[in-house]
Amino acid sequence: MQEAFRTVASREAEGGREIAVAVRNVGMDFDGVHAVKNASFDLPKGRFLTILGPSGSGKTTLLRMIAGFQTPSSGEIFINGEAVSAVPPHKRSIGMVFQRLALFPHMTAAENVAFPLKMRRRDARTIPERVERYLALVRLGGYGGRRIHELSGGQQQRVAIARALVFEPDLLLLDEPLAALDRKLREEMQLEFRRIQRELGVTTINVTHDQREALVVSDDIVVMDQGEIQQKAQPIHTYRQPRNAFVANFIGVTNFIAGTVRAVSEGGDVSILRGDLTLAGKIGDPANPPAEGDKASGAIRAEQIRLASDAAQLSKLDCVLAGTVTDTIFEGERMVYEIACAAIGDEVMRVFDHDPAAHMQFEIGESVFLGWNARDMLVFR
Amino acid sequence: MRAARTAYPLKWRIMDALEGVAAAIWPARFRRATPYLMLLPAVLLVGLLVLGLIQIADASLRTLDTTTFQFSDDYSIANFRRALTEPLFLVVAQRSLIAALIVTAVTLVFAFPYAYLMVRTRSPRLRKFLLIALFLPFFIGQVVRAYGWLIILGNQGMVNEALGVVGIAPMRLIYNYPAVLFGLVQYMLPFAVLMLAPALTAIPEELEAAAGSLGANWVRTFIHVVLPLARPGFIGAGVVVLTLSLTDFAVPAILGGGSQDFIANAIYDQFFRTSDQGLGATLALMLVALGSILVGLVFALFGAGTLAMGRSRA
Numbered sequence: 057m058q059e060a061f062r063t064v065a066s067r068e069a070e071g072g073r074e075i076a077v078a079v080r081n082v083g084m085d086f087d088g089v090h091a092v093k094n095a096s097f098d099l100p101k102g103r104f105l106t107i108l109g110p111s112g113s114g115k116t117t118l119l120r121m122i123a124g125f126q127t128p129s130s131g132e133i134f135i136n137g138e139a140v141s142a143v144p145p146h147k148r149s150i151g152m153v154f155q156r157l158a159l160f161p162h163m164t165a166a167e168n169v170a171f172p173l174k175m176r177r178r179d180a181r182t183i184p185e186r187v188e189r190y191l192a193l194v195r196l197g198g199y200g201g202r203r204i205h206e207l208s209g210g211q212q213q214r215v216a217i218a219r220a221l222v223f224e225p226d227l228l229l230l231d232e233p234l235a236a237l238d239r240k241l242r243e244e245m246q247l248e249f250r251r252i253q254r255e256l257g258v259t260t261i262n263v264t265h266d267q268r269e270a271l272v273v274s275d276d277i278v279v280m281d282q283g284e285i286q287q288k289a290q291p292i293h294t295y296r297q298p299r300n301a302f303v304a305n306f307i308g309v310t311n312f313i314a315g316t317v318r319a320v321s322e323g324g325d326v327s328i329l330r331g332d333l334t335l336a337g338k339i340g341d342p343a344n345p346p347a348e349g350d351k352a353s354g355a356i357r358a359e360q361i362r363l364a365s366d367a368a369q370l371s372k373l374d375c376v377l378a379g380t381v382t383d384t385i386f387e388g389e390r391m392v393y394e395i396a397c398a399a400i401g402d403e404v405m406r407v408f409d410h411d412p413a414a415h416m417q418f419e420i421g422e423s424v425f426l427g428w429n430a431r432d433m434l435v436f437r
Numbered sequence: 438m439r440a441a442r443t444a445y446p447l448k449w450r451i452m453d454a455l456e457g458v459a460a461a462i463w464p465a466r467f468r469r470a471t472p473y474l475m476l477l478p479a480v481l482l483v484g485l486l487v488l489g490l491i492q493i494a495d496a497s498l499r500t501l502d503t504t505t506f507q508f509s510d511d512y513s514i515a516n517f518r519r520a521l522t523e524p525l526f527l528v529v530a531q532r533s534l535i536a537a538l539i540v541t542a543v544t545l546v547f548a549f550p551y552a553y554l555m556v557r558t559r560s561p562r563l564r565k566f567l568l569i570a571l572f573l574p575f576f577i578g579q580v581v582r583a584y585g586w587l588i589i590l591g592n593q594g595m596v597n598e599a600l601g602v603v604g605i606a607p608m609r610l611i612y613n614y615p616a617v618l619f620g621l622v623q624y625m626l627p628f629a630v631l632m633l634a635p636a637l638t639a640i641p642e643e644l645e646a647a648a649g650s651l652g653a654n655w656v657r658t659f660i661h662v663v664l665p666l667a668r669p670g671f672i673g674a675g676v677v678v679l680t681l682s683l684t685d686f687a688v689p690a691i692l693g694g695g696s697q698d699f700i701a702n703a704i705y706d707q708f709f710r711t712s713d714q715g716l717g718a719t720l721a722l723m724l725v726a727l728g729s730i731l732v733g734l735v736f737a738l739f740g741a742g743t744l745a746m747g748r749s750r751a
Contacts, residue, residue, distance in 0.1 A: 125646055145649040158647035162665045171661070175652035218653065229650075 057286065064398075073100040075137070076227060076259040078124065082131035084117050084283075091117045093283040094131070099261065099276070104253050105272040106262045109280035110306065116231060118280070119263045123229050124148050136226060151220030152229040156236070157212055159204045165191065165215045166200030172223040190218040193252065210241050217252065218224045228253070232268065235272070247274050271295065276408040279303050286288070293314040299341045299351060301436040309392075311405045317350045326435045328352050333399045336374055337433030346437045353436055357409040360432040363418070364425050373427035379405065388412045393418060395426060472666055490725075496718035508715060526703060526720065532614070533699040534727070537683035540621045544617035544678050545671060547622065548629035552670075553663075554636040571627045579624060584692035586620055612694035620688040625681060629674040636670020636742075637663075646670070671743025676735055680728050700724045 077099040084092040092114040099105050107115040120126045122133055124145035132139050140148060151172075159168050169187045179266075191200055194214035204212060213233060230249070234242045250273045254261050264270055270277050271291045279286040279302075280296065287299040298304035299310065313335060315328035324339045326346060337354045339345045346352045362370055370376045379395035382404060386392075391409045396402045404408055407426055418424055458525030463471070498512040520526050556568040574582060589595050590610040597607040610616060640663060648658040685702040693699075698706075700720060 123650055125649075144654075145646070146648075146652050146654050150650055152647070152650040154643050154647055155641055156641065158641065158643040160644060160648075160662060160666075171648075172651035175648075175657060175661075289731065297529075 074103040074203065075099065075104070076103075076135065076216060077261065078134040079122070080132050080134065082118070082121060082128045082133060084114070084126065085129045089256055090283050092121070092128075095280075095283075095285050097278055097285065097288050099259060100282060101259050102257045102259045103275040104262065105107045105275060105276045105278060106249070106264060106265060107278045107280060108264055108270040108307075110265055112282075113280040114283040115263045115280045117231055117267075119231055119261060122227075122261065123150055123152055126302060126308035127425070129151065149223075149226040150229055151223065151225035151227070153220045153233040154211075155231045155233060156231060157216040159212060159216055159219070161204050163204070163325045164200060165196065165202050165204065167213075168204065168215055169200070169218045169222050172219060174225075176223055178223070186222060187218075190222040191215075191253070192284065194218045194248075195223070200271070209237060210245065213237070213245055217249070221252070221256065221258065223251075224258075224364065226259065228258045228260040229405070230260065230264075232263055232265070234264070234266070242266075242269070243272075249273055270377075271307075279306065281306070297340075300344075301340075304340070304434065305353040309406055309408070310354050310355050311358065311361075312353045313400055314351070314353045317346045317348050317352045320345065320348060325430070326352075328354055328435060330400055333377075335433065336430035338434040340434035340436040344437060346435060350437055354433045355436060356428055356433045358392070358406045359410070361405065361426050361428045363395075363409060364374055364427075365409055365418070365422075367425045369426035374430040375433070376425055376427040378404075378423065378425055381418045381420050381424060384418065391417070393424075395424060397426070451619045493718040493721055497713050497722050499715045501713045501715050506712070507587075509565050516715050517723075519716060520719050520723060525537050528701055529703045530723075530727070531696050532697065533683055533701075536614070536618055536621065536689075536699070537679050537731075539618055540625060540682040541675050541679045543618075544629045545633075545675060548626055548633055548674060549667075551626070552630045552633035552637055555635055557642065559634045571630055574624075574627055577603040578688045580691065582618055582624065583688055586616075586692060590616065611692055612696055614693075614697055616692045617689050620692040621682050621685060624685075624688060625678045628681065629678050632674035632677055633667065636667050636673070640666045651680060668739065669742035672735060672739050676732055676742070676744060679731060679735070683728055683731070700727075 075098050079095055079097050082092060082095045083090065092364050093385075095114075095118060107118060109115045118124065121128050122135075124143060127141055132141060135148065135150075136141065139295075160171065163171070164185050166184075167191055170183050173183045173186065174180075187196065188200065191197055194217050196211060196214050196218065199207070199211065204215070207215065215263055216233060237245060246269050249260075249268070250393075253273075262269075262273060274291055276288060277291055277294045278288045281302050285296060287303050289297070289299075294303065295307055298307065304310045305312070313328075314332055315330035315333075315335065318327045318329045318370075319335060320326045320339070324342065325336065326339050327334050327336045329335075335354050340355065345353065362373060366372050367376055367378070377397045377399050379397040382396050383394040384391060385394070389410070393407045393409060394404050395407060396404050405426060456556060496508075498514065499508040499510075500513055500515045501508055551567065551571075551597070552697055555564055555571075558564050558567075577585070587594075591597070592609070594606050594610070596610060601607065601637075644662055645658050648662045649655075653661060684701055685699060686705065688699050689699040690705075691703055693702075698719070704717050704720045704724070707713050
């Protein structure tokens with residue numbers, strides 16, 4: 057068994073690092089609804105994995121199966137090489153931070169952190185020192201005597217983390233614990249999770265619908281949709297080389313232009329025909345390449361499109377379209393333009409403009425040109 | 438004009454008219470008094486109760502002349518002396534108090550799993566069934582239910598018939614202390630479940646999952662998480678069951694068959710059998726005092742639980 061899942065280990069399992077969690081063909085049905093379908097992945101020891109997906113994608117179900125609150129309908133989960141389907145949650149060595157934290161309101165911060173140690177019957181004399189050390193780790197030294205309701209949202213987060221880590225579990229699970237925080241605090245806590253995870257080297261699985269959080273905190277991202285794993289890759293690959301249209305659309309802001317495949321070359325170049333327009337691009341998923349005549353769509357990120365009032369300024373780019381600005385959205389660090397392009401049937405393209413120096417500004421109704429490089433357009437079936 | 442009229446539905450116009458009438462009767466500047474006006478009926482009711490209590494206190498201090506059947510004009514504490522020294526009243530008081538404590542403990546133990554299952558079950562059908570089963574006895578009434586138990590538990594009742602089939606001689610299952618306790622527990626169970634359920638609903642299920650993931654099996658989760666958090670519910674349910682059992686009349690009267698009188702039965706006897714209203718009033722006052730002391734003791738020891746209405750968190 058051990059050998060069987062070693063061989064299917066993903067390519068990110070660098071240098072034969074030990075596998076902490078192996079999910080093998082795991083499925084979960086609720087009354088005939090497939091919440092999770094045939095999910096498989098490996099997580100090497102010490103890495104930070106994020107399961108990213110919209111609500112209802114099955115990501116929380118998958119996490120709850122790893123935690124032991126639900127038993128898979130099919131497949132098996134291995135933790136440190138052992139099948140765990142028959143192991144109840146309290147016998148798994150897993151620390152979990154819950155969505156609504158699930159701190160015990162009738163206990164102080166220190167009592168909350170001491171709880172797993174007491175339940176695991178650790179030497180009572182070492183507990184206070186250990187509790188204080190972990191409170192210090194989450195920067196709550198001296199707050200042990202506070203009641204839970206006397207702590208701020210961020211402090212409660214930290215207590216929950218300390219409680220999940222104090223018994224040195226093999227695995228840390230985070231079930232969207234940051235979802236309820238305001239943006240500033242959320243971003244602070246994301247970095248905090250990353251710092252603590254690196255400091256302790258604990259293998260971590262995080263579940264979120266927040267693409268930014270996934271990109272910021274993770275070593276690896278598993279993207280899920282409708283119960284299926286869409287892609288598992290490092291954040292930078294997830295963003296730059298999405299495997300399918302769902303991933304390309306879910307992470308970042310992406311424009312899709314639908315068309316028919318005109319030609320596919322050996323090197324991965326592909327061109328699609330939309331009306332009279334031929335668009336050159338790259339094959340998005342080499343494992344599932346489009347063939348000539350297929351329906352396909354080209355995906356281009358909003359930040360990879362350049363804007364100019366004059367076509368000549370974009371002459372170095374492979375593809376240039378003319379359009380009319382239909383809306384401008386000021387987002388502070390950038391301007392988002394919505395531009396209707398006649399060549400693609402007045403479909404609206406979204407374009408980011410980060411020009412910090414010139415503060416160029418197009419008005420609604422203004423005619424502009426937009427252009428991009430062929431290598432930035434990924435073509436998906 | 439026409440459009441405006443159709444856009445303003447009839448229901449709104451009726452409401453406007455009603456509001457107009459209300460404003461004429463009770464102008465806006467009286468608004469600050471509205472809450473007190475709404476409180477008035479309750480205050481009147483409690484006021485009547487206090488008047489009655491004063492009347493009873495007055496009666497308790499007058500002794501009955503058994504030759505003339507007249508009450509004395511002057512006050513004395515003779516009734517209280519009798520109530521505290523006559524062995525019969527002591528036996529009755531002891532019996533009621535011990536029964537109330539046993540019934541409370543047993544009822545809470547039985548009510549908890551029922552309430553827990555009702556709150557936590559994932560099956561809406563099971564929850565509905567448990568709720569209906571809980572409310573059904575309320576429709577039957579206490580007296581009818583007690584008579585029902587007489588029929589079931591009597592010497593020719595269903596239980597003894599069933600025992601006879603397997604060759605066990607008929608047993609006396611009614612007109613004794615256990616029968617009264619049984620009847621009271623059965624009567625109190627729905628009250629306790631209804632008081633416990635909201636307290637259990639208030640405990641997030643996630644807390645129990647968290648305790649599990651932190652290494653607690655279900656027993657330790659129950660002891661360290663569910664029980665302390667359900668405490669307000671236990672206190673609320675306990676106080677209600679304790680006072681209702683202590684003051685119960687019908688169950689000891691019917692299932693005890695006269696041999697298992699509680700304080701309320703003794704009071705009844707004084708008022709309607711021996712017609713000694715003075716002594717009856719004395720016993721009633723002492724029951725009120727006993728109940729108040731018990732409830733006060735519970736509140737002092739454990740807090741007011743759900744009866745504190747969330748003002749002070751335990």
